[in-house]
Amino acid sequence: ETGVTQTPRHLVMGMTNKKSLKCEQHLGHNAMYWYKQSAKKPLELMFVYNFKEQTENNSVPSRFSPECPNSSHLFLHLHTLQPEDSALYLCASSQEGRGYEQYFGPGTRLTVT
Amino acid sequence: ILNVEQSPQSLHVQEGDSTNFTCSFPSSNFYALHWYRWETAKSPKALFVMTLNGDEKKKGRISATLNTKEGYSYLYIKGSQPEDSATYLCAFSGELTGGGNKLTFGTGTQLKVEL
Numbered sequence: 129e130t131g132v133t134q135t136p137r138h139l140v141m142g143m144t145n146k147k148s149l150k151c152e153q154h155l156g157h158n159a160m161y162w163y164k165q166s167a168k169k170p171l172e173l174m175f176v177y178n179f180k181e182q183t184e185n186n187s188v189p190s191r192f193s194p195e196c197p198n199s200s201h202l203f204l205h206l207h208t209l210q211p212e213d214s215a216l217y218l219c220a221s222s223q224e225g226r227g228y229e230q231y232f233g234p235g236t237r238l239t240v241t
Numbered sequence: 242i243l244n245v246e247q248s249p250q251s252l253h254v255q256e257g258d259s260t261n262f263t264c265s266f267p268s269s270n271f272y273a274l275h276w277y278r279w280e281t282a283k284s285p286k287a288l289f290v291m292t293l294n295g296d297e298k299k300k301g302r303i304s305a306t307l308n309t310k311e312g313y314s315y316l317y318i319k320g321s322q323p324e325d326s327a328t329y330l331c332a333f334s335g336e337l338t339g340g341g342n343k344l345t346f347g348t349g350t351q352l353k354v355e356l
Contacts, residue, residue: 132284159342170245171285171330171346184343218284226272226334226341229287 131155132233134219140239141209149204149236151219157231159224160202162194165216165235177202178224209240243267245333247347254321254354261317262350264331268312272341275332276305276316279349285330288316321354328352 132153141147153160162174176184177196191213193205202219216237220230246265254260266274273292277285289298294309302319318325328351332344 161342168348170348171332173343173345176343178342222342224342227290227292228342229275229290230342230344231287232284234284 132219132221132231134217134233134236136236137234138237138239140241141206142241143209143211145209146205146207148206149217149219149238151202151204151233153200153202153219153221153231153233155221155231157221157223158199159222159228160196160199161220161222161230162202162204163218163220163232165218167215171218175204206238209238211240214238214240243333243345245331245345245347247329247331247350249350250348251351252353254352256322256354256356258321258354259317259319260321260352261315262329262352264314264316264333264347266312266314266331266333266345267335268310270336271309271312272334272336274307274309274314275334275344276314277330277332278327279330280327288329318352321352323354323356326352326354 135150160177164172174188175194195203216235218235219233222228222230248263275290276288279285289305291307296307304317307314328349330349332346
């Protein structure tokens with residue numbers, strides 16, 4: 129399925145590195161999301177962009193910096209991460225508003241060493 | 242802290258068994274309740290989105306019900322098949338989550354269907 133794509137699929141980075149995760153949706157949606165899935169924890173909403181405007185920052189540390197240049201693309205810029213940031217990062221998209229299902233990408237498995 | 246609770250945490254059933262899972266969520270200021278299926282090495286896929294108290298939705302052998310007054314939803318699988326093996330997630334949105342498309346997920350119910 130190619131509705132929501134994410135790159136890279138796997139990433140290993142040191143604590144001093146800077147890297148970016150990319151997400152692209154081909155569904156014509158106007159809302160995009162970043163989620164974090166850590167072991168044994170629920171999917172955790174990090175950021176929401178509605179019509180390219182950030183409407184949610186769920187108390188995420190500043191070492192995670194999102195960017196949404198248009199309604200089809202979403203980036204998550206990473207710098208000076210900690211080992212506890214190792215997790216699966218999922219991107220999703222939907223129509224903005226209540227009652228719309230979200231479409232998820234395959235995720236990026238991030239390991240911070 | 243907003244809690245979305247799912248039970249059981251995991252479930253093993255035999256092929257052909259019927260099963261059900263529970264999702265409980267805050268009963269006030271409700272917007273929507275989502276169910277997703279997440280198979281290993283794949284992306285979560287939406288099963289149902291329900292917005293009205295008393296909603297019942299069905300897709301093949303899978304159905305779901307919603308009670309917003311008491312804050313619970315049930316997901317039912319009739320005649321489980323091995324391909325139903327997955328983690329089933331529910332997610333809640335309401336005023337407490339900050340808006341209609343901001344979801345709070347439960348930890349999921351992991352279903353394993355054995356031959």
